[in-house]
């Protein structure tokens with residue numbers, strides 16, 4: 001059995017540690033976890049923050065539906081179980097990025113609180129920064145970037161988050177951005193400001 005084999009997996013302790021990689025890069029590594037409804041602005045914001053960090057010399061990577069759901073998670077759909085497995089795998093991948101010394105920006109609806117908490121608990125306390133990309137359903141639906149809300153309303157897509165599937169709002173996110181109220185640049189500055197204030201970028 002696959003699980004039985006686990007007891008014979010003995011990790012090799014390499015000499016180079018996460019802290020060494022962070023020192024080489026001149027900044028800490030962490031997960032910036034963007035959660036929110038479809039169309040709330042997760043991808044737009046994650047890429048805008050990445051651009052800003054990149055200009056500052058920070059080593060970054062964006063994980064989102066485009067590079068995860070078409071690849072490693074292409075076997076998963078949108079049932080509660082599949083979403084849980086989607087987030088679990090993304091959490092584990094994000095953790096590897098942190099170990100590599102990178103600031104990883106993970107942008108997924110991640111509608112269930114317990115799945116987000118699972119990822120939070122995979123890494124050290126200050127390595128998980130939850131960013132609630134807050135935007136009313138009506139606004140997301142009006143934006144309808146991919147035309148999926150229309151399809152969901154017509155019943156062509158089932159279990160669509162916000163329509164006939166739940167979204168559990170974060171209770172204590174580190175950062176909240178309100179994309180229907182503030183311009184993109186303001187949300188970007190809020191996130192960069194948080195990273196500066198908390199010392200993630202102190203050696204740059």
Ligand SMILES: Nc1ncnc2c1ncn2[C@@H]1O[C@H](COP(=O)(O)OS(=O)(=O)O)[C@@H](OP(=O)(O)O)[C@H]1O
Nearest residue numbers: 038039065078083086108109110111158159160161
């Ligand atoms: N049923 C259903 N519910 C929600 N979203 C759906 C669904 N079917 C397809 N899509 C498209 O898939 C994107 C969400 O994928 P995620 O991996 O972020 O979802 S989850 O975290 O596992 O809930 C989401 O992309 P974003 O708009 O970027 O959020 C949608 O375009």
Ligand SMILES: Nc1ncnc2c1ncn2[C@@H]1O[C@H](COP(=O)(O)OP(=O)(O)O)[C@@H](O)[C@H]1O
Nearest residue numbers: 037038039040041042043044145179182183184
């Ligand atoms: N302040 C803002 N922040 C982010 N996106 C915004 C903002 N205002 C308007 N938008 C628009 O909202 C849409 C969000 O789409 P997207 O980033 O794909 O959302 P998500 O990844 O959450 O599905 C984009 O068309 C973007 O231009």
